[in-house]
Amino acid sequence: MADHLLHITDLHVSVAGNEIIRGLDLTVNRGSVHALMGPNGSGKSTLSLALMGHPKYTITKGDIKFKGQSIVELSPDERARLGMFLGFQYPSAVPGVSVANFLRNALMAHHKGSSPLTPAKFKQLLDNGIRKLKMDPAVLARYVNDGFSGGEKKRLEILQALVLEPDLEILDETDSGLDIDALRIIAEGIEAQRTGERAILLITHYQRILNYLKPDVVHVMVRGKIVREGGPELAAELEAKGYDPLIKELVEA
Amino acid sequence: MATNIERAPDVDRAAIEQLVKSEPDWLGDLRRAAFTRYEELPQPDATTPGWRRLSLEGIDLRAPRPAPTVFTTQVSAADRERGLVVCSLADAARSHEGDVRQALSIEHKGKSVGRYAAIAEAAWQDGVFVYAPAHFVAQEPVRIELSSGTYPRVMVLAGEGAQLTVAETHREQDPVSAGVVDLLCGGGAVVRYLHVQDCARTAAAFSHQRAMLERDARLITLNFGIGGRFARTDVEVELRGPGAESDMLGLVFAEDRQQFDYRTLQGHRSPNTRSDLLFKAALDDQSHASYTGVIVIDRGAQRSDAYQANRNLLLKEGARADTEPMLEIEADDVRCTHGATVGPVDEEQLFYARSRGLEADAAARLIVEGFFAEVFEKFGNPAVTDSLRSAVAPHLGRVGAV
Ligand SMILES: Nc1ncnc2c1ncn2[C@@H]1O[C@H](COP(=O)(O)OP(=O)(O)O)[C@@H](O)[C@H]1O
Ligand SMILES: [Mg+2]
Numbered sequence: 001m002a003d004h005l006l007h008i009t010d011l012h013v014s015v016a017g018n019e020i021i022r023g024l025d026l027t028v029n030r031g032s033v034h035a036l037m038g039p040n041g042s043g044k045s046t047l048s049l050a051l052m053g054h055p056k057y058t059i060t061k062g063d064i065k066f067k068g069q070s071i072v073e074l075s076p077d078e079r080a081r082l083g084m085f086l087g088f089q090y091p092s093a094v095p096g097v098s099v100a101n102f103l104r105n106a107l108m109a110h111h112k113g114s115s116p117l118t119p120a121k122f123k124q125l126l127d128n129g130i131r132k133l134k135m136d137p138a139v140l141a142r143y144v145n146d147g148f149s150g151g152e153k154k155r156l157e158i159l160q161a162l163v164l165e166p167d168l169e170i171l172d173e174t175d176s177g178l179d180i181d182a183l184r185i186i187a188e189g190i191e192a193q194r195t196g197e198r199a200i201l202l203i204t205h206y207q208r209i210l211n212y213l214k215p216d217v218v219h220v221m222v223r224g225k226i227v228r229e230g231g232p233e234l235a236a237e238l239e240a241k242g243y244d245p246l247i248k249e250l251v252e253a
Numbered sequence: 254m255a256t257n258i259e260r261a262p263d264v265d266r267a268a269i270e271q272l273v274k275s276e277p278d279w280l281g282d283l284r285r286a287a288f289t290r291y292e293e294l295p296q297p298d299a300t301t302p303g304w305r306r307l308s309l310e311g312i313d314l315r316a317p318r319p320a321p322t323v324f325t326t327q328v329s330a331a332d333r334e335r336g337l338v339v340c341s342l343a344d345a346a347r348s349h350e351g352d353v354r355q356a357l358s359i360e361h362k363g364k365s366v367g368r369y370a371a372i373a374e375a376a377w378q379d380g381v382f383v384y385a386p387a388h389f390v391a392q393e394p395v396r397i398e399l400s401s402g403t404y405p406r407v408m409v410l411a412g413e414g415a416q417l418t419v420a421e422t423h424r425e426q427d428p429v430s431a432g433v434v435d436l437l438c439g440g441g442a443v444v445r446y447l448h449v450q451d452c453a454r455t456a457a458a459f460s461h462q463r464a465m466l467e468r469d470a471r472l473i474t475l476n477f478g479i480g481g482r483f484a485r486t487d488v489e490v491e492l493r494g495p496g497a498e499s500d501m502l503g504l505v506f507a508e509d510r511q512q513f514d515y516r517t518l519q520g521h522r523s524p525n526t527r528s529d530l531l532f533k534a535a536l537d538d539q540s541h542a543s544y545t546g547v548i549v550i551d552r553g554a555q556r557s558d559a560y561q562a563n564r565n566l567l568l569k570e571g572a573r574a575d576t577e578p579m580l581e582i583e584a585d586d587v588r589c590t591h592g593a594t595v596g597p598v599d600e601e602q603l604f605y606a607r608s609r610g611l612e613a614d615a616a617a618r619l620i621v622e623g624f625f626a627e628v629f630e631k632f633g634n635p636a637v638t639d640s641l642r643s644a645v646a647p648h649l650g651r652v653g654a655v
Contacts, residue, residue, distance in 0.1 A: 054604055076608050077608075080607070086608050088605070093602075095624070096625065096627035097619055097623035105606075105609075109609070109610035109611045143627070164609065
């Protein structure tokens with residue numbers, strides 16, 4: 001169907017010579033929140049990095065379509081400018097580059113050729129995001145992720161999404177390592193971005209954040225494949241029983 | 254015999270005697286002693302210890318006959334009125350004879366008092382004298398620009414509790430220049446010293462900078478290297494008084510076949526002293542940076558902290574960098590760390606920036622800009638470093654992802 005925002009078919013991804021994603025199918029529709037869950041090491045981050053085009057993660061088979069177009073040959077920046085966004089599980093520090101400068105460069109790259117980004121518009125965008133995420137405005141002058149706490153890094157990832165307004169947000173464990181207040185603020189920040197046009201693929205290990213952000217679809221990934229799909233009740237089931245019964249079931253099959 | 258007719262003849266003792274004629278005896282004696290040291294030290298070549306990592310082929314390093322130092326200075330009139338002295342060093346040898354004589358007579362413990370420092374001490378023909386009296390707080394930076402000359406000499410004397418910033422820019426076109434800078438920081442003085450080496454791309458530029466810090470003095474130095482075919486810079490900081498502190502910063506942007514050889518000394522001679530060194534080089538094309546950093550902590554310099562970091566960013570496959578820390582620590586109650594990195598722009602940083610929409614080259618440029626910005630900001634005086642950012646900008650235009 002041409003209406004799928006993201007359509008992954010039979011994807012195989014290798015990293016450092018090991019096949020980590022082994023025949024994965026996943027479809028994400030506009031306007032919906034998808035949760036991708038799975039035990040540690042199942043390949044969730046590998047999938048997210050491969051989607052964004054990390055050079056170390058090689059697609060050996062299958063296809064990824066975004067907005068109806070195959071993107072496997074596109075560079076990471078082309079993917080970003082097409083409307084994809086990855087909130088990293090482990091964002092890089094960029095010493096010497098302030099958050100404001102980084103975001104200005106990112107925005108200018110996104111809006112190349114279109115209406116110029118005025119300083120006033122830029123400031124308004126940043127102020128808005130900072131307020132929504134209850135961040136200290138001083139963060140704008142700090143170097144990107146340099147010396148940030150885990151929670152500060154996660155907020156900065158969401159701030160970038162707020163400013164860049166992508167069509168697809170892949171958020172890799174944006175909820176982990178947060179205290180309950182921070183989790184709520186971040187969940188609200190993500191919720192605020194829910195529109196009919198945008199889709200969110202929330203990669204998470206725990207069901208905790210799903211108490212604030214109701215997913216439309218839950219996918220469960222084990223050993224590089226989607227093994228179960230369902231509604232929000234699937235997340236609750238996993239929370240209650242853990243991943244073990246599911247893994248056992250798979251091994252026996 | 255194949256000789257380059259453009260080239261000035263080598264310096265000799267007669268040239269020194271020429272300088273001595275019109276000067277006080279004590280200065281003549283110092284010059285002659287320095288010339289003797291110069292003669293005793295061998296002309297470095299590819300086999301000389303400490304020079305082996307460099308490729309000196311095609312670079313003429315012979316010390317020429319002295320040519321006068323041509324410079325301009327920029328000083329706020331208000332600062333002058335309140336007692337700041339900035340004048341020619343030749344004049345100061347008369348007007349401030351005692352101070353100049355004392356400063357020139359200091360015996361330096363430094364490890365690298367070498368051939369070029371010796372000839373610069375023997376053959377300097379004028380230079381700049383900066384004197385801030387005790388407790389003088391400068392409103393504006395003192396700017397010095399040197400446009401020509403073989404042996405420029407700069408002396409900065411900061412009296413007790415004085416505060417000032419000196420920004421010295423070298424744009425000599427001479428094939429070989431060798432300068433000596435003396436920075437004497439009295440008790441509690443706070444001095445910022447910026448040294449910019451932007452000499453001709455054909456030049457060999459030597460700079461020997463020596464600092465002496467008394468009790469609780471603080472010195473922040475930044476060496477910014479962008480010019481020259483070959484540049485050797487020695488920065489020696491002696492933390493002589495207890496509580497003295499020094500931040501030593503270095504930044505190089507090299508391209509083509511430029512070579513930068515940096516040697517530093519963090520000399521802890523008293524207790525509770527602190528030194529923090531950060532030298533960075535971004536290396537394009539076939540350029541080469543070599544860094545040797547010595548930390549000395551004397552037996553009596555307990556509770557001292559010494560940090561040293563050397564970071565090299567290789568922007569092309571042909572670029573190279575080497576780095577060598579040397580520690581001589583005799584005190585036991587001290588903190589000392591050192592670290593060095595050599596490598597291309599970090600792949601994860603690059604991917605992170607690209608994932609936000611920046612094209613590969615733009616992402617690399619932003620990261621290199623950040624690599625520089627960190628050092629400029631540490632120096633803490635944008636009034637004198639902002640123009641350096643613009644100096645780097647056109648070069649960064651060429652930077653791309655490797
Ligand atoms: N850059 C990498 N180099 C080597 N192995 C990797 C790399 N990235 C992921 N892997 C491996 O891929 C597997 C899946 O890891 P990951 O995608 O991080 O799982 P998850 O995010 O689900 O916890 C692990 O065995 C991990 O060691
Ligand atoms: Mg992960």
